[in-house]
Amino acid sequence: MSFFGINGAEFLVLLVVVIVVLGPSRTAQALVAIQHGVTKMRGWSAQLREQLSQLREQEQAAEDSALTDLSNVASATDSLATATADINSALRELDPTQLDPRKMIKEAVAEEMKAWMETAHISGMPSEKQQHENH
Numbered sequence: 001m002s003f004f005g006i007n008g009a010e011f012l013v014l015l016v017v018v019i020v021v022l023g024p025s026r027t028a029q030a031l032v033a034i035q036h037g038v039t040k041m042r043g044w045s046a047q048l049r050e051q052l053s054q055l056r057e058q059e060q061a062a063e064d065s066a067l068t069d070l071s072n073v074a075s076a077t078d079s080l081a082t083a084t085a086d087i088n089s090a091l092r093e094l095d096p097t098q099l100d101p102r103k104m105i106k107e108a109v110a111e112e113m114k115a116w117m118e119t120a121h122i123s124g125m126p127s128e129k130q131q132h133e134n135h
Contacts, residue, residue, distance in 0.1 A: 019027050
């Protein structure tokens with residue numbers, strides 16, 4: 001196993017050289033400084049993990065929001081397609097000849113005349129046929 005390209009035997013040799021060069025008192029100070037450095041690095045690592053977790057949560061929330069928006073757009077598109085189909089169906093059923101004002105007036109007058117004729121016939125007035133037969 002190697003750490004920074006140093007295997008176990010090389011590490012022990014370096015450790016012995018550092019102890020001999022620094023001496024016992026300075027070695028203790030160096031170990032305390034290393035311990036503080038490792039503690040700071042652990043704190044930074046924890047902060048980095050927390051920030052990364054928050055970023056992932058924000059990314060997930062944005063993705064969920066985008067999916068919800070996409071679903072809403074799809075639903076609105078379906079509603080629009082249904083409305084368009086209904087309009088197209090109504091337009092296909094529309095007969096422009098029925099919208100001729102002359103024809104509409106003629107039919108309305110004919111209906112009113114028929115209604116008057118039926119009313120006159122019910123009230124005992126002779127119908128056109130009876131008047132025509134009498135003459």
